[in-house]
Amino acid sequence: MTDAHDRQLQRFLTSLALCRPLNRDIIFDALAECGIDQVTVAFDGHDNRTSLSSRARRGSIDLVRVPDVTVDFYAVVSVAEYPIAAHRPLADAIDGFAYDALSEFHIGWQDGPGARGTVRLDVLQRRASMTFTARQPGTHPVTTNL
Template sequence: MTDTTQAAASAPTISPDYSAYLAREAERDRLAAELLPANKAALFGALEAAGIVIVLVTFDGCGDSGQIESVEARDAHNNDVALPADAIEIAKAPWEGTEPERQRLPVHGAIEEMAYRFLEQTHGGWEDNEGAYGEFTFDVAARTITLEYNERFIDTEYSEHEF
């Protein structure tokens, strides 16, 4: 027979420190905002050098999964063009720690990485339940990234009548 009273008495007590979690999350958000200008400059520089003026990124998600559906680049004449094969350095805020994680990604990968981070930042859980869909517009001349976001939901309306 095994004595379970000793094992139960020595089991660790889990007491999450929610304020510490919020502080780490705030620090991560601060670092992400600090890294954004350099990430945008690297990406927009590579796009501009390739003659790209607009990049459209569509996404769709539901049922606990979501993905980038397409990444389309266009030149000044609105013709579809290939993204450059160059790799650029992108820095991101880590989940743990205070130093940025730096990685070299192809331009396509950097665009996707940034789109996923913006979705996480603005609409965490965008892929859950009925999900969401939308489009990012990377405007190279204006050096802006715009998100058009559409969230799906189920609605019900109840009525009861007694006559």
């Protein structure tokens, strides 16, 4: 990699880190307003293919889908390297939050043998965390607070 590429990547990751707490609070506020207690996003990636699926909980009831509401979500366009706000469905914002966290903390997670895990949004505690397991021999799950 070149120094210019490294600097561009660093600016991109810094912008992701700046967006994460803002997007997390926007998502928590919207979920709380809808009465959702918890959302779990399962992720799986390998050979440059990715899969994300979300499940929401209201009390002890599992909901298959996140409520259909729209929120502002701050995304980083890699070319521009600065956040751009856009109205997105809440489900897309949650998936975007999970994907951005993966990109920030485990860049290249979907390459080669890849990785799998979950991003959990505990709305009542206003805590977000990611459990990440690489598909490499001898690796163990890593949990990161988001």
